Amino acid sequence: MTLTKEAVLKALGTVQEPDLGQDLVTLNMIRNLEIDGGKVTFTVMLTTPACPLKGKLEADCRAALKTVEGVTSVDVKMDSDVPNDGRMRGLVNTPIRNAIAIGSGKGGVGKSTVSVNVAVALAKAGARVGLMDADIYGPNTPTMLGIDKLPPPNGPRIIPAESYGVKMVSMGLLVKPGQPLIWRGPMLNSAIRQFLGDVEWGELDYLIVDLPPGTGDAALSLAQALPLSGAVIVTLPQLVSLEDAGRGLNMFKTLEVPILGIVENMSYLEMPDGSKMDLFGSGGGMELAKATETDFLGQVPIDQNVRIGGDTGKPIVDAYPESVVAKAFTEISQKIAQKASVAAIGTNNTLPINIVE
Numbered sequence: 001m002t003l004t005k006e007a008v009l010k011a012l013g014t015v016q017e018p019d020l021g022q023d024l025v026t027l028n029m030i031r032n033l034e035i036d037g038g039k040v041t042f043t044v045m046l047t048t049p050a051c052p053l054k055g056k057l058e059a060d061c062r063a064a065l066k067t068v069e070g071v072t073s074v075d076v077k078m079d080s081d082v083p084n085d086g087r088m089r090g091l092v093n094t095p096i097r098n099a100i101a102i103g104s105g106k107g108g109v110g111k112s113t114v115s116v117n118v119a120v121a122l123a124k125a126g127a128r129v130g131l132m133d134a135d136i137y138g139p140n141t142p143t144m145l146g147i148d149k150l151p152p153p154n155g156p157r158i159i160p161a162e163s164y165g166v167k168m169v170s171m172g173l174l175v176k177p178g179q180p181l182i183w184r185g186p187m188l189n190s191a192i193r194q195f196l197g198d199v200e201w202g203e204l205d206y207l208i209v210d211l212p213p214g215t216g217d218a219a220l221s222l223a224q225a226l227p228l229s230g231a232v233i234v235t236l237p238q239l240v241s242l243e244d245a246g247r248g249l250n251m252f253k254t255l256e257v258p259i260l261g262i263v264e265n266m267s268y269l270e271m272p273d274g275s276k277m278d279l280f281g282s283g284g285g286m287e288l289a290k291a292t293e294t295d296f297l298g299q300v301p302i303d304q305n306v307r308i309g310g311d312t313g314k315p316i317v318d319a320y321p322e323s324v325v326a327k328a329f330t331e332i333s334q335k336i337a338q339k340a341s342v343a344a345i346g347t348n349n350t351l352p353i354n355i356v357e
Contacts, residue, residue, distance in 0.1 A: 003035055003070035008042075011064045018053065019342050024061070031079070038072030040065060046080040047341035048205075049126035052334035054078055082127065082205040082337075085344040087227035091196040096130070096204045098229040098340045100260065103211035103219060103252075105244030107138075110265040111234045113310060114300070114329070115210035116144045118232075120315045121333035123165030127205040130160065131168040132195050134222055135212040139172030146313020149173060157200045164318055169199050192221045206337070219248075223255040229340050230260035232297065237264055237284035249292055260297070260339045262289045263332055267299035270324070276301075295339070298332045301325055 013025040024030050024044065031043040044057055051057075058076050065071050084097040102115045115131060123129045133141040142148065145163040150173045153159060160167040171191060201207070209226070211219055222228075231252040235245035245262070252259055264285025268276040279302065289296035303325040309316045317326045 003038060003040075003068070005033055005035060007068055008033065008035065008040055008065065008071075011068045012042075012061060014064050015057065015060045017057070019338060020047075020345065024057070032077075038070050039075065040071055040073070041075040041077075043077040043079050046078060047345070048082050048334075048337040049080040050122050050334045050337040051080070052331065052338060080126070083341055083344040085229040085340070087229065089196070089227055091193060091225055092201065094201050094203055096201065096207045098205065098344065099207045099209065099226055100336060100340060101134075101209040101211055101219075101222065101228050101231040101252075101257070102234060103231060103248050104213060104234045105246065105248035105251075107213035109213075109234050109236050109245070110300075111135075111213070112140055112144060112210050113306060114232070114234050114263055114265060114332075115208050116141055116310075117315050117317045117326075117329040118333045118336060119166045119168075119206075119208045120145075120164045121317045121330045122206055122208075122337060124317065125333070125337075127337070128203060129166045130201050130204045130207040131166050132207060132209045133168065133170030133172065134192055134195070134209050136171050136191055137212055139170045140310075141168060141210055142170050142172045143313060144310045144315065147173065154200060156198065158194075158198050159200050163313070164315060167201060167204070169195055193225050196226055206340070219251060220255070223252075223257055228257045230258040230343060232260050232336060233262045233288075233294075234265055235262060235285050235288060236266055237278065237282055242284045242288050245288060246292065249288075249294065258343060259292075259294050260336055260343075261295035262292075263297050264299045266302050269302040295335075297335050298328055300328045300332070 009025050012030055013023045015024045017024060017027055020027060029045045031045050033042040061076055062074050065074050082097050089096055102111055104111055119129050119131045131141060133139045145168060147161045147163050150161050151159040160169045209222060233245050233249045235242055249259060262285050268278050270276055286296045301324055305320055306316050306325055309319050316323060317329050320326050
């Protein structure tokens with residue numbers, strides 16, 4: 001019996017993409033299918049290189065083809081094509097497929113730490129990532145990424161710095177070290193628009209935006225200047241932080257920015273005996289998610305290597321990728337990418353991949 005593409009596709013049609021609710025064949029995610037005798041080779045085109053289901057989908061494909069008579073070996077390649085959320089970003093002259101803001105209602109919760117590590121994790125997965133430090137008053141992502149200056153400009157265009165595969169701009173690279181930034185609303189609005197319109201970002205799968213604390217001019221200016229795919233809210237477990245995070249969340253809802261989820265930072269400190277000390281309370285992030293009917297993206301425990309990495313320009317997802325904290329950040333980045341892809345496909349009402357014969 002000769003093995004046919006129809007038989008292979010029929011078997012692969014039983015493999016479901018859980019988030020999109022359809023099978024891989026219907027979604028046109030099976031590419032470059034080739035049959036050589038009993039050897040089957042094909043590519044699964046994912047909607048993000050940071051797909052948390054990558055391993056499961058590959059295993060399911062292999063399992064499905066075991067039932068097909070004549071198949072002797074299977075070679076599965078995994079690739080990705082990140083869908084565009086369909087929003088028009090007129091100030092940006094190059095395609096940014098998804099723009100994701102990371103914010104909160106108060107300072108000191110680790111928004112910049114989350115932003116940097118999520119961006120680096122996405123880049124390590126193979127995505128094209130930019131990081132815009134919109135914390136005009138207290139820009140510190142350059143320190144966290146080990147960057148001290150921007151490359152020479154290209155005429156009137158600002159060239160972003162690059163570190164760990166992430167393109168980055170920050171007001172911290174445009175002013176003298178230690179210079180106070182005392183800005184009123186119109187100046188702040190102008191700076192954010194310059195970061196969008198005058199920076200040579202290139203094509204990006206994800207632009208991560210590190211917002212300043214609070215619900216003031218910066219967040220409003222950004223939402224008006226850059227249509228956002230969604231926002232991520234960072235909080236601590238403690239009550240005061242939750243109240244402020246709730247205000248930040250409601251601000252985005254008022255601005256009609258989709259909420260991708262909530263991250264609880266500094267959730268606990270793991271002790272040498274394996275027990276956990278709740279320095280800032282317990283479970284607040286999950287409670288806020290339930291109360292606001294928002295997805296809970298995960299907890300990030302306390303680890304001194306996060307602080308050391310932030311001070312020395314070595315993000316923990318790169319410096320200690322097997323640590324509990326690095327794995328937490330990686331899983332959070334995967335969930336963010338996953339939700340952005342599902343939302344983009346839903347917004348456009350189109351499938352992520354076009355059939356290619």
